[in-house]
Amino acid sequence: MSGSDDRALIDRFLEMLRAEAGAAGNTIAAYGTDLRLASHALGGGLSVAGAAELERLAGAWQALASSTVARKSAALRRFFSFLADEGFRADDPGQALPRPGSVRPLPKVLTAGDVERLFAAVAERMAREPADPLDLRLLALVELLYGSGLRATELVSLPRNAVAPDRPYLILKGKGGRERLVPISDRARAAVAAWRDKVPAASAWLFPSGKGHLSRVRLFQLIQALAGLAGIPPDRVSPHVLRHAFATHLLEGGADLRALQAMLGHADIATTEIYTLVDSRRLVELVNARHPLGEALSEARVDAKPGRA
Template sequence: MNNQDLIISFIEKIKAEDGLSINTALSYQKDLELFAIFLTTNHHDNFFITTQIIRNYLTYLDHQGLASSSISRKISCLKNFYKFLLQEKFINSNPAFELERPKKTKKIPKFLSEEEIFKMLEIVNSDQSEFGIKLSTMLELMYSSGLRVSELVSLKISDLNFENNQLKNYLLVKGKGGKERIIGLNKATLKILNKYLLYRQAIGLDQCKWLFAGNFRSSKSKKVDEIAKKKSSAQNHITRQRFHSMLKELAIKAQIEPSRVHPHVIRHSFASHLLNNGIDLRLLQELLGHSDIATTEIYTHIMNNKLKQVLEENHPLALLKM
Protein backbone atom coordinates (compact mmCIF):
# COMPACT_ATOMS: atom_id res chain seq x y z
CA MET A 1 0.00 0.00 0.00
CA ASN A 2 1.24 3.51 -0.76
CA ASN A 3 1.13 6.41 1.67
CA GLN A 4 -2.28 7.67 0.54
CA ASP A 5 -3.81 4.18 0.83
CA LEU A 6 -2.50 3.85 4.39
CA ILE A 7 -3.92 7.27 5.31
CA ILE A 8 -7.35 6.38 3.90
CA SER A 9 -7.39 3.02 5.72
CA PHE A 10 -6.53 4.76 8.99
CA ILE A 11 -9.18 7.46 8.56
CA GLU A 12 -11.85 4.88 7.76
CA LYS A 13 -10.87 2.95 10.88
CA ILE A 14 -11.06 5.88 13.29
CA LYS A 15 -14.42 7.01 11.88
CA ALA A 16 -15.94 3.55 12.07
CA GLU A 17 -14.41 2.19 15.29
CA ASP A 18 -13.26 5.11 17.43
CA GLY A 19 -16.30 7.34 17.05
CA LEU A 20 -14.26 10.43 16.18
CA SER A 21 -16.13 13.31 14.59
CA ILE A 22 -15.88 14.02 10.87
CA ASN A 23 -14.01 17.26 11.62
CA THR A 24 -11.40 15.44 13.73
CA ALA A 25 -10.99 12.77 11.06
CA LEU A 26 -10.48 15.44 8.37
CA SER A 27 -7.92 17.20 10.57
CA TYR A 28 -6.02 13.92 11.06
CA GLN A 29 -6.10 13.26 7.31
CA LYS A 30 -4.69 16.71 6.54
CA ASP A 31 -2.00 16.27 9.23
CA LEU A 32 -0.88 12.95 7.74
CA GLU A 33 -0.87 14.31 4.19
CA LEU A 34 1.36 17.22 5.29
CA PHE A 35 3.62 14.74 7.11
CA ALA A 36 3.86 12.64 3.93
CA ILE A 37 4.89 15.76 1.95
CA PHE A 38 7.62 16.48 4.53
CA LEU A 39 8.91 12.91 4.22
CA THR A 40 8.96 13.05 0.42
CA THR A 41 10.74 16.41 0.49
CA ASN A 42 13.38 14.85 2.74
CA HIS A 43 13.82 11.78 0.53
CA HIS A 44 11.71 9.29 2.47
CA ASP A 45 9.31 7.43 0.21
CA ASN A 46 7.05 5.93 2.87
CA PHE A 47 5.93 6.07 6.50
CA PHE A 48 8.34 3.33 7.61
CA ILE A 49 10.83 5.58 9.36
CA THR A 50 12.68 6.08 12.65
CA THR A 51 11.75 8.06 15.73
CA GLN A 52 14.47 10.59 14.94
CA ILE A 53 12.88 11.47 11.61
CA ILE A 54 9.58 12.15 13.37
CA ARG A 55 11.44 14.35 15.88
CA ASN A 56 12.99 16.23 12.96
CA TYR A 57 9.47 16.85 11.63
CA LEU A 58 8.30 18.19 14.99
CA THR A 59 11.32 20.49 15.15
CA TYR A 60 10.44 21.71 11.66
CA LEU A 61 6.87 22.47 12.80
CA ASP A 62 8.18 24.37 15.82
CA HIS A 63 10.43 26.48 13.58
CA GLN A 64 7.36 27.23 11.44
CA GLY A 65 5.84 28.93 14.48
CA LEU A 66 3.00 26.47 15.10
CA ALA A 67 1.23 26.79 18.43
CA SER A 68 1.91 24.09 21.01
CA SER A 69 -1.75 23.03 20.80
CA SER A 70 -1.41 22.42 17.04
CA ILE A 71 1.81 20.43 17.49
CA SER A 72 0.17 18.46 20.29
CA ARG A 73 -2.67 17.47 17.96
CA LYS A 74 -0.22 16.41 15.26
CA ILE A 75 1.67 14.26 17.78
CA SER A 76 -1.61 12.67 18.87
CA CYS A 77 -2.39 11.97 15.22
CA LEU A 78 1.01 10.38 14.58
CA LYS A 79 0.81 8.24 17.73
CA ASN A 80 -2.60 6.93 16.74
CA PHE A 81 -1.53 6.40 13.13
CA TYR A 82 1.57 4.39 14.01
CA LYS A 83 -0.37 2.42 16.59
CA PHE A 84 -2.76 1.51 13.76
CA LEU A 85 0.15 0.50 11.46
CA LEU A 86 1.55 -1.72 14.22
CA GLN A 87 -1.81 -3.36 14.92
CA GLU A 88 -2.31 -4.04 11.20
CA LYS A 89 1.27 -5.46 11.01
CA PHE A 90 2.52 -2.92 8.49
CA ILE A 91 5.41 -2.21 10.88
CA ASN A 92 7.22 -4.24 13.56
CA SER A 93 7.87 -1.41 16.01
CA ASN A 94 6.19 1.93 16.75
CA PRO A 95 8.53 4.92 16.12
CA ALA A 96 5.98 7.32 17.66
CA PHE A 97 5.58 5.41 20.94
CA GLU A 98 7.94 7.58 22.99
CA LEU A 99 6.75 10.92 21.64
CA GLU A 100 5.50 13.30 24.33
CA ARG A 101 3.02 16.09 23.77
CA PRO A 102 4.16 19.63 24.67
CA LYS A 103 2.50 21.13 27.70
CA LYS A 104 -0.44 23.27 26.68
CA THR A 105 -0.52 26.87 27.76
CA LYS A 106 -3.99 27.64 28.99
CA LYS A 107 -5.42 30.65 27.22
CA ILE A 108 -8.07 32.73 28.90
CA PRO A 109 -11.14 32.39 26.66
CA LYS A 110 -12.38 35.52 24.94
CA PHE A 111 -16.01 36.42 25.45
CA LEU A 112 -18.50 39.22 24.94
CA SER A 113 -20.17 41.11 27.75
CA GLU A 114 -23.82 40.43 28.58
CA GLU A 115 -24.65 43.89 27.24
CA GLU A 116 -23.01 43.12 23.90
CA ILE A 117 -24.85 39.81 23.55
CA PHE A 118 -28.19 41.46 24.41
CA LYS A 119 -27.50 44.26 21.91
CA MET A 120 -26.88 41.71 19.14
CA LEU A 121 -30.04 39.80 20.06
CA GLU A 122 -32.11 42.99 20.15
CA ILE A 123 -30.97 43.98 16.66
CA VAL A 124 -31.37 40.57 15.03
CA ASN A 125 -34.73 39.89 16.71
CA SER A 126 -36.13 42.98 15.00
CA ASP A 127 -35.12 41.63 11.57
CA GLN A 128 -38.09 39.71 10.16
CA SER A 129 -36.35 38.51 6.98
CA GLU A 130 -35.29 34.87 6.59
CA PHE A 131 -31.72 35.96 7.34
CA GLY A 132 -32.82 37.64 10.57
CA ILE A 133 -35.13 34.88 11.79
CA LYS A 134 -32.59 32.14 11.09
CA LEU A 135 -29.70 34.04 12.69
CA SER A 136 -31.71 35.10 15.74
CA THR A 137 -32.75 31.47 16.30
CA MET A 138 -29.18 30.18 15.94
CA LEU A 139 -27.72 32.89 18.17
CA GLU A 140 -30.42 32.47 20.83
CA LEU A 141 -30.00 28.69 20.78
CA MET A 142 -26.22 28.82 21.03
CA TYR A 143 -26.07 31.46 23.75
CA SER A 144 -28.81 29.88 25.87
CA SER A 145 -27.41 26.35 25.67
CA GLY A 146 -23.65 26.57 25.04
CA LEU A 147 -23.81 24.28 22.00
CA ARG A 148 -20.63 23.78 20.01
CA VAL A 149 -20.89 25.33 16.55
CA SER A 150 -20.55 21.88 14.96
CA GLU A 151 -23.48 20.69 17.08
CA LEU A 152 -25.58 23.73 16.25
CA VAL A 153 -25.21 23.72 12.46
CA SER A 154 -25.78 19.95 12.21
CA LEU A 155 -29.00 19.86 14.26
CA LYS A 156 -31.73 17.82 12.61
CA ILE A 157 -35.48 18.22 12.89
CA SER A 158 -35.46 14.76 14.48
CA ASP A 159 -33.36 16.18 17.35
CA LEU A 160 -36.37 18.24 18.44
CA ASN A 161 -38.89 16.61 20.78
CA PHE A 162 -42.64 17.14 20.49
CA GLU A 163 -45.59 16.12 22.64
CA ASN A 164 -49.12 16.72 21.29
CA ASN A 165 -47.56 18.92 18.59
CA GLN A 166 -45.94 21.08 21.29
CA LEU A 167 -42.18 21.56 21.26
CA LYS A 168 -40.67 20.15 24.47
CA ASN A 169 -38.08 22.10 26.45
CA TYR A 170 -35.00 20.03 25.68
CA LEU A 171 -32.81 18.66 22.90
CA LEU A 172 -30.76 15.49 22.83
CA VAL A 173 -27.50 16.27 21.01
CA LYS A 174 -24.53 14.11 20.08
CA GLY A 175 -21.27 15.89 20.82
CA LYS A 176 -17.56 15.03 20.61
CA GLY A 177 -16.79 11.33 20.55
CA GLY A 178 -20.46 10.55 19.90
CA LYS A 179 -21.40 11.36 23.50
CA GLU A 180 -25.02 12.36 23.98
CA ARG A 181 -26.20 15.03 26.39
CA ILE A 182 -29.45 16.81 27.14
CA ILE A 183 -29.69 20.51 26.27
CA GLY A 184 -32.37 22.50 28.08
CA LEU A 185 -34.40 25.15 26.25
CA ASN A 186 -35.69 28.17 28.17
CA LYS A 187 -38.99 29.91 27.41
CA ALA A 188 -37.41 32.64 25.26
CA THR A 189 -35.56 30.06 23.16
CA LEU A 190 -38.70 27.92 22.76
CA LYS A 191 -40.63 30.97 21.60
CA ILE A 192 -38.16 31.96 18.90
CA LEU A 193 -37.62 28.33 17.85
CA ASN A 194 -41.36 27.86 17.35
CA LYS A 195 -41.45 31.05 15.29
CA TYR A 196 -38.57 29.81 13.16
CA LEU A 197 -40.24 26.41 12.58
CA LEU A 198 -43.40 28.12 11.28
CA TYR A 199 -41.36 30.40 9.02
CA ARG A 200 -39.26 27.47 7.83
CA GLN A 201 -42.43 25.67 6.76
CA ALA A 202 -43.80 28.76 5.04
CA ILE A 203 -40.72 29.11 2.80
CA GLY A 204 -40.81 25.47 1.71
CA LEU A 205 -38.19 23.85 3.92
CA ASP A 206 -40.48 21.55 5.89
CA GLN A 207 -39.14 18.46 4.05
CA CYS A 208 -35.48 19.24 4.78
CA LYS A 209 -34.02 17.01 7.51
CA TRP A 210 -31.68 19.76 8.74
CA LEU A 211 -32.99 22.34 11.18
CA PHE A 212 -30.82 25.03 9.58
CA ALA A 213 -30.65 24.29 5.85
CA GLY A 214 -27.70 25.24 3.69
CA ASN A 215 -27.08 25.25 -0.08
CA PHE A 216 -28.16 28.88 -0.45
CA ARG A 217 -27.73 32.25 1.21
CA SER A 218 -30.57 33.23 3.49
CA SER A 219 -32.81 35.79 1.85
CA LYS A 220 -33.03 39.26 3.34
CA SER A 221 -36.45 39.71 1.74
CA LYS A 222 -39.43 39.85 4.12
CA LYS A 223 -41.87 38.52 1.52
CA VAL A 224 -42.53 34.85 2.18
CA ASP A 225 -43.83 34.17 -1.36
CA GLU A 226 -40.65 35.53 -2.95
CA ILE A 227 -38.46 33.40 -0.71
CA ALA A 228 -40.51 30.21 -1.13
CA LYS A 229 -40.02 30.26 -4.90
CA LYS A 230 -36.27 29.99 -4.45
CA LYS A 231 -36.39 26.91 -2.22
CA SER A 232 -36.34 23.47 -3.72
CA SER A 233 -34.61 20.64 -1.89
CA ALA A 234 -31.89 21.57 0.58
CA GLN A 235 -29.61 18.57 1.03
CA ASN A 236 -26.99 20.12 3.31
CA HIS A 237 -27.00 22.00 6.58
CA ILE A 238 -25.65 25.52 6.95
CA THR A 239 -21.86 25.58 7.28
CA ARG A 240 -19.87 26.86 10.24
CA GLN A 241 -18.24 29.37 7.91
CA ARG A 242 -21.60 30.79 6.80
CA PHE A 243 -22.81 31.11 10.39
CA HIS A 244 -19.56 32.88 11.25
CA SER A 245 -20.09 35.28 8.32
CA MET A 246 -23.66 36.01 9.47
CA LEU A 247 -22.43 36.79 12.98
CA LYS A 248 -19.87 39.25 11.61
CA GLU A 249 -22.59 41.06 9.67
CA LEU A 250 -24.57 41.33 12.89
CA ALA A 251 -21.54 42.53 14.85
CA ILE A 252 -21.09 45.44 12.43
CA LYS A 253 -24.74 46.44 12.91
CA ALA A 254 -24.26 46.25 16.69
CA GLN A 255 -21.09 48.38 16.42
CA ILE A 256 -18.95 45.59 17.88
CA GLU A 257 -15.53 44.88 16.38
CA PRO A 258 -16.24 41.97 13.97
CA SER A 259 -12.96 40.21 14.78
CA ARG A 260 -14.21 39.73 18.35
CA VAL A 261 -17.35 37.88 17.24
CA HIS A 262 -17.29 34.28 16.08
CA PRO A 263 -19.23 31.14 17.07
CA HIS A 264 -16.83 29.90 19.74
CA VAL A 265 -16.90 33.31 21.44
CA ILE A 266 -20.66 32.89 21.87
CA ARG A 267 -20.06 29.54 23.60
CA HIS A 268 -17.35 31.13 25.76
CA SER A 269 -19.79 33.91 26.64
CA PHE A 270 -22.42 31.37 27.69
CA ALA A 271 -19.95 29.70 30.07
CA SER A 272 -18.42 32.91 31.41
CA HIS A 273 -21.77 34.59 32.10
CA LEU A 274 -23.10 31.52 33.93
CA LEU A 275 -20.00 31.36 36.13
CA ASN A 276 -20.26 35.07 36.78
CA ASN A 277 -23.78 34.42 38.05
CA GLY A 278 -22.75 31.64 40.38
CA ILE A 279 -23.19 28.31 38.55
CA ASP A 280 -21.29 25.31 39.94
CA LEU A 281 -18.26 24.31 37.83
CA ARG A 282 -19.32 20.65 37.69
CA LEU A 283 -22.74 21.59 36.35
CA LEU A 284 -21.13 23.84 33.76
CA GLN A 285 -18.94 20.90 32.71
CA GLU A 286 -22.10 18.87 32.02
CA LEU A 287 -23.73 21.71 30.08
CA LEU A 288 -20.66 22.20 27.89
CA GLY A 289 -20.21 18.48 27.30
CA HIS A 290 -16.63 18.41 28.60
CA SER A 291 -15.39 14.93 29.47
CA ASP A 292 -12.64 16.38 31.68
CA ILE A 293 -13.23 19.02 34.37
CA ALA A 294 -9.77 20.44 33.53
CA THR A 295 -11.16 21.69 30.21
CA THR A 296 -13.90 23.60 32.03
CA GLU A 297 -11.42 25.11 34.48
CA ILE A 298 -10.17 27.54 31.83
CA TYR A 299 -13.21 29.61 32.79
CA THR A 300 -12.25 29.92 36.47
CA HIS A 301 -10.69 33.34 35.81
CA ILE A 302 -14.28 34.57 35.93
CA MET A 303 -14.73 33.07 39.39
CA ASN A 304 -11.42 34.58 40.53
CA ASN A 305 -12.43 38.05 39.31
CA LYS A 306 -15.85 37.70 40.96
CA LEU A 307 -14.32 36.60 44.28
CA LYS A 308 -11.90 39.53 44.16
CA GLN A 309 -14.80 41.92 43.60
CA VAL A 310 -16.81 40.38 46.47
CA LEU A 311 -13.85 40.69 48.83
CA GLU A 312 -13.17 44.28 47.81
CA GLU A 313 -16.80 45.26 48.30
CA ASN A 314 -17.62 43.32 51.46
CA HIS A 315 -14.55 42.45 53.56
CA PRO A 316 -14.29 44.63 56.72
CA LEU A 317 -10.67 45.58 56.04
CA ALA A 318 -11.54 46.64 52.50
CA LEU A 319 -14.25 48.92 53.88
CA LEU A 320 -11.86 50.79 56.17
CA LYS A 321 -11.10 54.31 55.02
CA MET A 322 -7.34 54.67 54.74
Protein backbone atom coordinates in the same frame (compact mmCIF):
# COMPACT_ATOMS: atom_id res chain seq x y z
CA MET B 1 -6.12 6.33 4.21
CA SER B 2 -3.78 7.55 1.48
CA GLY B 3 -1.50 10.57 1.30
CA SER B 4 -4.02 12.18 -1.04
CA ASP B 5 -6.64 11.86 1.72
CA ASP B 6 -4.25 13.63 4.08
CA ARG B 7 -3.78 16.43 1.58
CA ALA B 8 -7.52 16.88 1.06
CA LEU B 9 -8.26 17.00 4.79
CA ILE B 10 -5.37 19.38 5.48
CA ASP B 11 -6.68 21.68 2.75
CA ARG B 12 -10.20 21.57 4.27
CA PHE B 13 -8.79 22.34 7.71
CA LEU B 14 -6.77 25.31 6.45
CA GLU B 15 -9.83 26.63 4.61
CA MET B 16 -11.79 26.43 7.86
CA LEU B 17 -9.05 28.40 9.65
CA ARG B 18 -9.10 31.01 6.90
CA ALA B 19 -12.88 31.43 6.66
CA GLU B 20 -14.22 30.59 10.10
CA ALA B 21 -11.50 31.33 12.61
CA GLY B 22 -10.11 34.35 10.78
CA ALA B 23 -6.54 33.13 11.34
CA ALA B 24 -3.67 35.29 10.11
CA GLY B 25 -2.01 34.36 6.84
CA ASN B 26 1.32 33.58 8.54
CA THR B 27 -0.43 31.24 10.99
CA ILE B 28 -2.22 29.39 8.19
CA ALA B 29 1.03 29.05 6.23
CA ALA B 30 2.93 27.76 9.27
CA TYR B 31 0.18 25.29 10.18
CA GLY B 32 0.05 24.06 6.59
CA THR B 33 3.80 23.45 6.54
CA ASP B 34 3.74 21.68 9.91
CA LEU B 35 0.85 19.41 8.91
CA ARG B 36 2.35 18.49 5.53
CA LEU B 37 5.71 17.68 7.12
CA ALA B 38 3.98 15.55 9.73
CA SER B 39 1.99 13.77 7.03
CA HIS B 40 5.18 13.07 5.07
CA ALA B 41 6.94 11.75 8.19
CA LEU B 42 4.02 9.36 8.77
CA GLY B 43 3.89 8.15 5.19
CA GLY B 44 0.68 10.01 4.42
CA GLY B 45 -1.09 8.58 7.46
CA LEU B 46 -1.44 11.67 9.64
CA SER B 47 -5.24 11.68 9.45
CA VAL B 48 -5.46 8.17 10.92
CA ALA B 49 -2.49 8.38 13.28
CA GLY B 50 -2.93 7.17 16.84
CA ALA B 51 -1.22 8.14 20.07
CA ALA B 52 1.76 5.84 19.46
CA GLU B 53 2.48 7.35 16.04
CA LEU B 54 2.18 10.88 17.40
CA GLU B 55 4.55 10.10 20.27
CA ARG B 56 7.13 8.82 17.79
CA LEU B 57 6.60 11.90 15.64
CA ALA B 58 7.11 14.18 18.65
CA GLY B 59 10.30 12.30 19.50
CA ALA B 60 11.84 13.67 16.31
CA TRP B 61 11.21 17.23 17.54
CA GLN B 62 13.51 16.99 20.56
CA ALA B 63 16.27 19.11 19.02
CA LEU B 64 13.87 21.91 18.09
CA ALA B 65 13.21 25.07 20.09
CA SER B 66 10.34 24.79 22.58
CA SER B 67 8.44 27.53 20.74
CA THR B 68 8.65 25.52 17.51
CA VAL B 69 7.51 22.33 19.23
CA ALA B 70 4.62 24.26 20.82
CA ARG B 71 3.53 25.54 17.40
CA LYS B 72 3.77 22.12 15.75
CA SER B 73 1.81 20.53 18.60
CA ALA B 74 -0.83 23.27 18.43
CA ALA B 75 -1.22 22.78 14.68
CA LEU B 76 -1.68 19.03 15.01
CA ARG B 77 -3.99 19.24 18.04
CA ARG B 78 -6.22 21.71 16.23
CA PHE B 79 -6.20 19.52 13.12
CA PHE B 80 -7.30 16.44 15.08
CA SER B 81 -9.98 18.45 16.89
CA PHE B 82 -11.27 19.54 13.47
CA LEU B 83 -11.34 15.93 12.24
CA ALA B 84 -13.31 14.85 15.32
CA ASP B 85 -15.73 17.78 15.07
CA GLU B 86 -16.39 17.09 11.40
CA GLY B 87 -16.86 13.35 11.89
CA PHE B 88 -13.77 12.25 9.95
CA ARG B 89 -12.66 10.23 12.96
CA ALA B 90 -14.33 9.19 16.20
CA ASP B 91 -11.44 9.99 18.54
CA ASP B 92 -8.99 12.83 19.12
CA PRO B 93 -5.41 11.64 19.77
CA GLY B 94 -4.09 15.19 20.24
CA GLN B 95 -3.50 14.67 23.97
CA ALA B 96 -0.47 12.53 23.06
CA LEU B 97 1.34 15.59 21.70
CA PRO B 98 3.75 17.56 23.92
CA ARG B 99 2.88 20.91 25.47
CA PRO B 100 6.27 22.52 26.13
CA GLY B 101 5.94 25.34 28.62
CA SER B 102 2.48 26.07 27.34
CA VAL B 103 0.03 28.22 29.23
CA ARG B 104 -3.50 27.68 28.08
CA PRO B 105 -4.92 31.02 26.89
CA LEU B 106 -8.12 32.24 28.46
CA PRO B 107 -11.07 32.16 26.07
CA LYS B 108 -12.42 35.38 24.62
CA VAL B 109 -15.43 36.54 26.58
CA LEU B 110 -18.37 38.86 26.05
CA THR B 111 -19.99 40.86 28.82
CA ALA B 112 -23.70 40.58 29.53
CA GLY B 113 -23.98 44.06 28.00
CA ASP B 114 -22.32 42.84 24.79
CA VAL B 115 -24.82 39.99 24.55
CA GLU B 116 -27.72 42.40 25.11
CA ARG B 117 -26.42 44.52 22.24
CA LEU B 118 -26.33 41.47 19.97
CA PHE B 119 -29.94 40.61 20.78
CA ALA B 120 -30.96 44.25 20.36
CA ALA B 121 -29.41 44.21 16.88
CA VAL B 122 -31.41 41.08 16.02
CA ALA B 123 -34.61 42.70 17.34
CA GLU B 124 -33.93 45.77 15.19
CA ARG B 125 -33.61 43.57 12.12
CA MET B 126 -36.82 41.72 12.94
CA ALA B 127 -38.71 45.01 13.21
CA ARG B 128 -37.98 45.85 9.58
CA GLU B 129 -40.72 46.01 6.98
CA PRO B 130 -41.15 43.89 5.01
CA ALA B 131 -40.15 41.10 7.36
CA ASP B 132 -37.32 38.80 6.32
CA PRO B 133 -37.71 35.13 7.40
CA LEU B 134 -33.93 34.86 7.62
CA ASP B 135 -34.03 37.21 10.62
CA LEU B 136 -36.05 34.49 12.39
CA ARG B 137 -33.25 32.08 11.54
CA LEU B 138 -30.64 34.48 12.92
CA LEU B 139 -32.55 34.82 16.19
CA ALA B 140 -32.86 31.03 16.55
CA LEU B 141 -29.13 30.60 15.89
CA VAL B 142 -28.08 33.19 18.46
CA GLU B 143 -30.54 31.93 21.07
CA LEU B 144 -29.17 28.40 20.75
CA LEU B 145 -25.51 29.48 20.75
CA TYR B 146 -25.78 31.70 23.80
CA GLY B 147 -28.69 29.98 25.55
CA SER B 148 -27.44 26.41 25.26
CA GLY B 149 -23.72 26.61 24.51
CA LEU B 150 -23.87 24.46 21.39
CA ARG B 151 -20.77 23.91 19.30
CA ALA B 152 -21.02 25.37 15.81
CA THR B 153 -21.06 21.92 14.17
CA GLU B 154 -23.74 20.69 16.56
CA LEU B 155 -25.90 23.72 15.87
CA VAL B 156 -25.82 23.78 12.07
CA SER B 157 -26.44 20.03 11.83
CA LEU B 158 -29.52 19.91 14.10
CA PRO B 159 -32.34 17.80 12.62
CA ARG B 160 -35.54 19.71 11.80
CA ASN B 161 -37.41 18.40 14.85
CA ALA B 162 -34.50 18.24 17.31
CA VAL B 163 -36.02 21.01 19.47
CA ALA B 164 -39.51 19.97 20.61
CA PRO B 165 -41.96 22.68 21.73
CA ASP B 166 -42.92 20.70 24.84
CA ARG B 167 -39.44 19.53 25.88
CA PRO B 168 -36.98 21.94 27.56
CA TYR B 169 -33.90 19.99 26.47
CA LEU B 170 -32.38 18.13 23.57
CA ILE B 171 -30.00 15.19 23.42
CA LEU B 172 -26.84 15.75 21.38
CA LYS B 173 -24.10 13.45 20.22
CA GLY B 174 -20.89 15.45 20.41
CA LYS B 175 -17.16 14.75 20.21
CA GLY B 176 -16.22 11.09 20.35
CA GLY B 177 -19.86 10.08 19.96
CA ARG B 178 -20.62 11.08 23.56
CA GLU B 179 -24.26 11.93 24.20
CA ARG B 180 -25.28 14.78 26.49
CA LEU B 181 -28.45 16.49 27.57
CA VAL B 182 -28.61 20.20 26.74
CA PRO B 183 -31.19 22.53 28.32
CA ILE B 184 -33.18 24.74 25.95
CA SER B 185 -34.64 27.97 27.29
CA ASP B 186 -38.24 29.03 26.69
CA ARG B 187 -36.90 31.90 24.58
CA ALA B 188 -34.85 29.56 22.41
CA ARG B 189 -37.75 27.14 21.93
CA ALA B 190 -40.03 30.01 20.90
CA ALA B 191 -37.41 31.32 18.45
CA VAL B 192 -36.86 27.86 16.97
CA ALA B 193 -40.62 27.27 16.61
CA ALA B 194 -41.05 30.57 14.75
CA TRP B 195 -38.18 29.73 12.40
CA ARG B 196 -39.23 26.09 11.89
CA ASP B 197 -42.58 27.29 10.51
CA LYS B 198 -40.57 28.73 7.60
CA VAL B 199 -38.54 25.55 7.00
CA PRO B 200 -39.92 23.22 4.30
CA ALA B 201 -41.59 20.20 5.87
CA ALA B 202 -39.48 17.89 3.72
CA SER B 203 -36.22 19.31 5.05
CA ALA B 204 -34.10 16.99 7.18
CA TRP B 205 -32.37 19.96 8.81
CA LEU B 206 -33.48 22.74 11.10
CA PHE B 207 -31.15 25.13 9.27
CA PRO B 208 -31.15 23.91 5.66
CA SER B 209 -28.95 25.36 2.96
CA GLY B 210 -28.79 24.08 -0.60
CA LYS B 211 -28.77 20.28 -0.55
CA GLY B 212 -27.50 20.11 3.02
CA HIS B 213 -27.45 22.27 6.10
CA LEU B 214 -25.98 25.66 6.92
CA SER B 215 -22.18 25.52 6.96
CA ARG B 216 -19.98 26.47 9.89
CA VAL B 217 -18.30 29.08 7.71
CA ARG B 218 -21.64 30.72 6.90
CA LEU B 219 -22.63 30.66 10.57
CA PHE B 220 -19.38 32.41 11.44
CA GLN B 221 -20.07 35.06 8.79
CA LEU B 222 -23.61 35.66 10.09
CA ILE B 223 -22.42 36.11 13.68
CA GLN B 224 -19.62 38.48 12.70
CA ALA B 225 -22.02 40.56 10.59
CA LEU B 226 -24.37 40.75 13.59
CA ALA B 227 -21.51 41.90 15.81
CA GLY B 228 -20.82 44.74 13.38
CA LEU B 229 -24.48 45.80 13.51
CA ALA B 230 -24.32 45.74 17.32
CA GLY B 231 -21.26 48.00 17.36
CA ILE B 232 -18.95 45.26 18.64
CA PRO B 233 -15.63 44.65 16.84
CA PRO B 234 -16.36 41.55 14.70
CA ASP B 235 -13.04 39.94 15.61
CA ARG B 236 -14.28 39.70 19.20
CA VAL B 237 -17.32 37.59 18.31
CA SER B 238 -17.75 34.13 16.82
CA PRO B 239 -20.00 31.13 17.42
CA HIS B 240 -17.39 29.72 19.80
CA VAL B 241 -17.15 33.02 21.69
CA LEU B 242 -20.92 32.85 22.28
CA ARG B 243 -20.43 29.32 23.63
CA HIS B 244 -17.76 30.75 25.95
CA ALA B 245 -20.17 33.50 27.02
CA PHE B 246 -22.80 30.87 27.85
CA ALA B 247 -20.32 29.05 30.09
CA THR B 248 -18.80 32.12 31.72
CA HIS B 249 -22.11 33.80 32.51
CA LEU B 250 -23.56 30.58 33.94
CA LEU B 251 -20.53 30.20 36.19
CA GLU B 252 -20.78 33.84 37.29
CA GLY B 253 -24.41 33.13 38.16
CA GLY B 254 -23.41 30.29 40.47
CA ALA B 255 -23.62 27.23 38.20
CA ASP B 256 -21.96 24.06 39.46
CA LEU B 257 -18.75 23.21 37.58
CA ARG B 258 -19.74 19.56 37.07
CA ALA B 259 -23.14 20.58 35.69
CA LEU B 260 -21.41 23.01 33.34
CA GLN B 261 -19.04 20.25 32.21
CA ALA B 262 -22.01 18.04 31.36
CA MET B 263 -23.80 20.81 29.45
CA LEU B 264 -20.71 21.71 27.43
CA GLY B 265 -19.86 18.08 26.70
CA HIS B 266 -16.28 18.28 28.02
CA ALA B 267 -14.70 14.85 28.54
CA ASP B 268 -12.23 16.30 31.07
CA ILE B 269 -13.29 18.74 33.77
CA ALA B 270 -9.90 20.43 33.40
CA THR B 271 -11.23 21.87 30.13
CA THR B 272 -14.22 23.33 31.98
CA GLU B 273 -12.06 24.73 34.77
CA ILE B 274 -10.60 27.32 32.39
CA TYR B 275 -13.82 29.28 32.95
CA THR B 276 -13.07 29.59 36.67
CA LEU B 277 -9.91 31.46 35.65
CA VAL B 278 -11.97 33.80 33.47
CA ASP B 279 -14.31 34.46 36.40
CA SER B 280 -11.38 35.03 38.78
CA ARG B 281 -9.78 37.47 36.36
CA ARG B 282 -13.05 39.40 36.09
CA LEU B 283 -13.31 39.62 39.88
CA VAL B 284 -9.72 40.88 40.22
CA GLU B 285 -10.35 43.53 37.57
CA LEU B 286 -13.55 44.53 39.35
CA VAL B 287 -11.78 44.94 42.70
CA ASN B 288 -8.95 46.94 41.15
CA ALA B 289 -11.34 49.21 39.28
CA ARG B 290 -14.18 49.69 41.77
CA HIS B 291 -13.15 48.75 45.30
CA PRO B 292 -12.05 51.66 47.54
CA LEU B 293 -9.14 49.56 48.79
CA GLY B 294 -7.95 49.08 45.22
CA GLU B 295 -7.81 52.85 44.73
CA ALA B 296 -6.01 53.31 48.04
CA LEU B 297 -3.40 50.74 47.07
CA SER B 298 -2.85 52.46 43.72
CA GLU B 299 -2.24 55.77 45.51
CA ALA B 300 0.12 54.09 47.94
CA ARG B 301 2.18 52.68 45.07
CA VAL B 302 2.47 56.16 43.54
CA ASP B 303 3.51 57.67 46.89
CA ALA B 304 6.14 54.98 47.34
CA LYS B 305 7.94 55.87 44.09
CA PRO B 306 11.54 57.15 44.54
CA GLY B 307 11.71 60.90 44.89
CA ARG B 308 8.26 61.29 46.46
CA ALA B 309 8.25 62.96 49.88
